[in-house]
Amino acid sequence: MRVCHGIIEIAGQMGILSGEMKRRGHLAAGFNTFHSYLGYKEHLINTNGYDLRSTAPHIMNFFDVFHFHYASSLLPDYADLPVISAKGKKMFMHHWGNDVRFHEKARENNPFVYTGDSPSNEVMDTRLTKISRYVEEAIVQDYEVLPYVEPYYETVHVVPIAIDIGKFQPHYPLPDKKRPLILHAPTNPKFKGTEFIEAAIENLRNTHDFDYRRIEKMSHAQVIDLYREADLIVDQVLCGSHGLLSVESMALGKPVIAFIRPDLVARFPKDLPIINANPDDVEEKIRMVLDSPGLREKKGRLGRAYAKRVHAKEAVTDQLIRLYKS
Incomplete structure (x- = not known):
């Protein structure tokens, strides 16, 4: 099977999934035009829009399956989609959140959500209408994103974020540590709710002895090294679902705080060990974790087991191969 991922690398997903497909004997490549300080490189062809336009005809002829990300495709204005469709090749559009988070709809079940990173409703609607004219199936990471795209596609699949679990050796919090370390790593402080955290x-600080560090503008490899030292990681408290930081933190054996919308809790696996907190009670939840060294270790061990079962690239790729072949 020959699988093309493109063209915006979100949370390292194109590289991780391409790598696992190659490990299984398939030919896969991620064509990436989005370059950031996170420095994702593995299993990617880091390129630009100009070069991609010149190679697009070859790419469209060569690959069997096209797995696009973040409402993007090979050519401007989705000019490649009718061509790929006419060739009878399989296409998926993988939406990640801010590319489709309609502003008013996001607030229907979440008074805390920040949607400033999303385009206008009109832009998102225009994009989704154009894409779904040729792409019948979409993929989302969870049920928070699902309602935004469900009206546009014939089928929407929920496939979890993937990580290379082998690169995350667990470092469980020590119950006897006197001064625990709390980490928070906001790629966008407004979206993550950093001001409330x-x-x-x-x-x-008035009642507890601990260290706190806010991590920003570092490569992905650098921040993983820092996460290992943490005793608690606070991810995001506005969105209503967890992100990659939560998954990687669980893989490292760390307790995690994030906001899971009450109406979505039942849609996640029952053993999700994330400590649920929003701006109204995040202080209370952090206090609880600081006061309970045993809880920190327990949640860390549960998180490691959960990440391995649900988010390991092997499990996620199994799901994708079934979709590619369907």
Whole structure:
């Protein structure tokens, strides 16, 4: 099977999935035009729009399956989609959240959500209408993203975020540590709810002894090294679902705080060990974890087992291969 991923690398997913497909004997490549300080490189062809336009005809002829990400495709204005469709080749559009998070709809079940990273409703609707004219199937990472795209596609599949679990050796919090370390790594502080998290942190300094570090503008490899030292990682408290930081933190054996919308809790696996917190109670939840060294270790071990079972690239790729072949 020859699988093309493109053209925006989100959370390392194109590279991880391409790598696992290659390990299984398939030919896979991720063509990436989005370059950031995170520095994703593995199993990617880092390119630009100009070069991609010149090679697009070859790419469309060569690959069997096209797995696009973040409402993008090979050519401007989705000019490649009717060509690929006419060739009878399989296509999927993988939406990740901010590319489709309609502003008013996001607030229907979530008074905390920040949608400033999303385009206007009109732009998102135009894009989704154009894409779904030729792409029948979409993929989303969870049920928070699902309602935004469901009206446009014939079928929407929920496939979890993938990680290379072998690169994450667990470092469980030590129950007897006197001064625990809390980490928060906001790629976008407004989206993650950093102001609420750090206000809670400052209040807790009056009653608890701990260290806090905010991590920004570092490569992915650098931040993973820092996560290993943490005793608690606070991900995001506005969106209503967890992100890659939560998954990688669980894989490292760390307790995680994030906000899971109450109406979505039942849609996640029952053993999701994330400690649920929103801006109204994040201080209370951090205090609980600081006061319970045993809880930190317990949640860390549960998180490692959960990440291995649900988010390991092997399990996620199994799902994708079934979709590619369907």
